[in-house]
Amino acid sequence: MTKSCGTPIAQQSIATPLPGGGSLHLQRISGDPQGPVVFMLHGAIENGRIFYSGNGKGLAPYLARHGFDVYVADLRGRGKSTPPISRGSSFGQTEAITGDIPFFIDAIVKLRGRVPQQWVAHSWGGVLLSSVLARFPGYGDMVGSLVYFGTKRTVRVWNLDRLLKVDLVWNCLCYLACAIAGYLPARQLGIGSDSETVKSHRQSAAWVKQDAWVDSDDGFDYGRALRGVTLPPVWHIAAQNDRALGHPGDVRRFMLSAGAQAVRFTVLSRKNGYLNDYDHINMLTHPCAVKDHFPQVLEWLRQHATEQHEATRSA
Numbered sequence: 001m002t003k004s005c006g007t008p009i010a011q012q013s014i015a016t017p018l019p020g021g022g023s024l025h026l027q028r029i030s031g032d033p034q035g036p037v038v039f040m041l042h043g044a045i046e047n048g049r050i051f052y053s054g055n056g057k058g059l060a061p062y063l064a065r066h067g068f069d070v071y072v073a074d075l076r077g078r079g080k081s082t083p084p085i086s087r088g089s090s091f092g093q094t095e096a097i098t099g100d101i102p103f104f105i106d107a108i109v110k111l112r113g114r115v116p117q118q119w120v121a122h123s124w125g126g127v128l129l130s131s132v133l134a135r136f137p138g139y140g141d142m143v144g145s146l147v148y149f150g151t152k153r154t155v156r157v158w159n160l161d162r163l164l165k166v167d168l169v170w171n172c173l174c175y176l177a178c179a180i181a182g183y184l185p186a187r188q189l190g191i192g193s194d195s196e197t198v199k200s201h202r203q204s205a206a207w208v209k210q211d212a213w214v215d216s217d218d219g220f221d222y223g224r225a226l227r228g229v230t231l232p233p234v235w236h237i238a239a240q241n242d243r244a245l246g247h248p249g250d251v252r253r254f255m256l257s258a259g260a261q262a263v264r265f266t267v268l269s270r271k272n273g274y275l276n277d278y279d280h281i282n283m284l285t286h287p288c289a290v291k292d293h294f295p296q297v298l299e300w301l302r303q304h305a306t307e308q309h310e311a312t313r314s315a
Helices: 059-065 093-112 124-135 137-141 160-181 198-209 222-226 248-257 287-291 294-314
Strands: 010-017 023-030 037-041 069-074 117-122 143-149 234-239 263-268
Touching: 010 093, 023 059, 023 093, 037 059, 037 093, 037 124, 059 069, 059 294, 069 093, 093 124, 093 198, 117 124, 117 294, 124 137, 124 143, 124 198, 124 222, 137 143, 143 294, 160 198, 234 248, 234 294, 248 263, 287 294
Parallel strands: 037 069, 037 117, 117 143, 143 234, 234 263
Antiparallel strands: 010 023, 023 069
8 A cells, every 4th residue: 555645545466367378467556446447558668667656656646646546557578567578579569459458458347347448658658559449449438538648650850869769779779689689678778668579669660650550460551440430539748858759749740640539739848837848758757747737637537537427327
């Protein structure tokens, strides 16, 4: 049990066995086990710890202290999901979209029933969640809203950070590291907090370059599929000092290309009234976030959870 100012919260580590061996990990962080459900998904070369810490810091504990029942995922091989990514890991983002994420959602449904959910993602996690909604539009009826922090699919901004972080590191050095190690050891290289498989790196690197949003395994066209469905309302949050990994211009481009939905767009900057010019990571980890934009995220999620609950009850 973790205590802070406000409601005490409980953290529970849930490992769900996979049919082929290993397990997927969910961290349940709850101030009310019957409260509104939030599902959180991390991005590339990271894991669920972008949203929480053991001592109660982060967006997930913040929401839990305000009555939410929060579930933070570790995609296959990342974080506390087992086994960790290694040379023999052959899965990629197709498996995350078609297997891991539906598996997480089903695990939450088994715990809480088919109650409304709000989905929150950081960086590439938002691309994966939108891809899930494209492939499985039935989830859209269960999801009340989306909040994406620094989510872009393509990188079109031109600046020095893009040349260094995307063109040199992600598109060149990471391919070399994959060839040598048999996977991308991002933490050991000092470029991330967790590893990626060769396949997941290859697939995401291709999507960053290409206008087409198509699965390399089976040719599923996510962009075309999204044009045929109405998605839940989404709030895209970008950071002023995010110069390449989620540049505000690239975040806006993704927002405009990712289907028909009600949208909100915010850049976290002093110019826009926030306490800091945030970057790609500290938009979720900065000590000021808890009194700056986290309360706004709380109100967004609370509003949409309430609206969805009332709509479900009157249907």
